Amino acid sequence: MVTLYITSTTPYAGKSALCVGLGRRFQKDGYRIGYMRPLTTAKTCIGECVVDEEAGSMQQLLGLADSASAIWPVSLDSVAVEGILRGEERDYVAVVKSAFAQVSRNKDIVLLEGGSRSSQGLAIGLAADLIAEMVDARVLVVAKYDVPAVVVLDDLLADKARLGKRMLGVVLNGVERNRLDYVRQLVVPFLAKRDIPTLAVMPMERVFSSVSIRELADALQGDIICRPDLAGELVENLMVGAMSVDTALTYFRHKLNKAVITGGDRPDIQLAALETSTRCLILTGNLRPNPLIINRAEESGVAILMSKHDTMTTVQIAEQTMSRTRFHQEKKVERFQRMLADTMDFDMLYQSLGLPTKQG
Structure with a gap:
């Protein structure tokens, strides 16, 4: 079994979109997938179960049969945060381990959707590097290219320092079309020299922020x-x-x-x-x-x-x-899948994960 952890350098960078796009591609290629969002902060209610709204959409988009409590095991709402500050002890690591055991059962690939940055969850032992070590995951970082290049580079280099060899590479998302050549010719080689492969440079599409x-x-x-x-x-x-x-x-x-x-x-x-x-x-x-x-x-x-x-x-x-647009409309999903097929280096991704490409 292979585990791929997807995190980002900033909020709303496109993690959920990438999870759906990759998840459906893996399913098309014949792989059985699982999904989990170990740590959540935005909650809503489905029946009597308090869950993460985005993760709830993911359950429908990927056709997941695992229980809600396994897919989103830890919620850091205001009550939980106050308990942490007061010193109330709860073994969040054990909760995530137990949930992962459920969602990974009989799966070929498990996608873990991380927080808005790799350090999120550090206070309770659930930062990206700690979870990746716990479940033996490779980490793919999504960076939204809506800030100066130096900020993007600094964030990615900081993630590389934190994640080390577990960092599989980066997806540069939301690049303005007049900056695509600049990113491909200068930013991508700069990152490659620092052992940070770029798996995709994805252009800005207004529909994804709709x-x-x-x-x-x-x-x-x-x-x-x-x-x-x-x-x-x-x-x-x-x-x-x-x-x-x-x-x-x-x-x-x-x-x-x-x-x-x-x-x-x-x-x-x-x-x-x-x-x-x-x-x-x-x-x-x-x-x-x-x-x-x-x-x-x-x-x-x-x-x-x-x-x-x-x-x-x-x-x-x-x-x-x-x-703060969310990624759950089917129109967005279909458009993103087409863009992913055009921009993602799937050969590099599959090779890095040790997966043979299947024709589904």
Whole structure:
């Protein structure tokens, strides 16, 4: 059995996407896979079981049959953290070992999804290097390339120092297309000279930072009053309609697949937005739009979401939701799998893991 631990240098770097993409590729190649997220901090409820929301999505996306308690064994919520600070003892290492024994049973490959950085969990003995040693895992690090190159390099070199020979390599994710040549010609060779192979350089795709209209509605605690059947559609951009109607149409044409946030009392701006590539109108102030707007939106296939908040608050909440997008929509999964097939060096990955490539 092979164990691959996937961690990252920053939060929201693409670990979950990589777990799904690799997991499905392994399954396609005929391997039986398991998955575990040893340490979680974001929780929700499924039935009576308190679980990690992202890990719950992973269970569905990968068709996992293992129990929830095995897939996400340790949750560091505020109560658990306070207990640690007070000196209350719990053997978290033993909990993870027991859970791993369950998820690895009759599996060829087990994917472990780590925290937002390799040091997460150090306080309870569950940092990336400690877990990797415990379960004899190789470690793949995801680095989101949205900061200066020197920051990315420093983070990866620090991980290499922590993980040593267990660090299999790195995936550079979210690289702006005008920086791809720079990364391939300069960053990748620099890392290679320091024994950090690059398995993939993945370009930035707006769809991966998109959210569904339903997710925006949930975050804003708003109602979808027009075309609720489009709640699953993805929004890739946010625009604020606070300008004069003379400039609105030109402004809205700059971005595609967007949500336009504007006051519920601005039918002129709303009509301009409906003339462009708009997925959703978010109307602020809890003001119901003119029936003309609703009819036009129905015809154009545009959802209308009412927000009880003012425009500034609505923008803040929507931007925060976009920045913390989750990876569970099938459209994202399919697009990521295609990109992974184009960019990942699977020969290097399989060789590093000691796996023969199968044709599934």
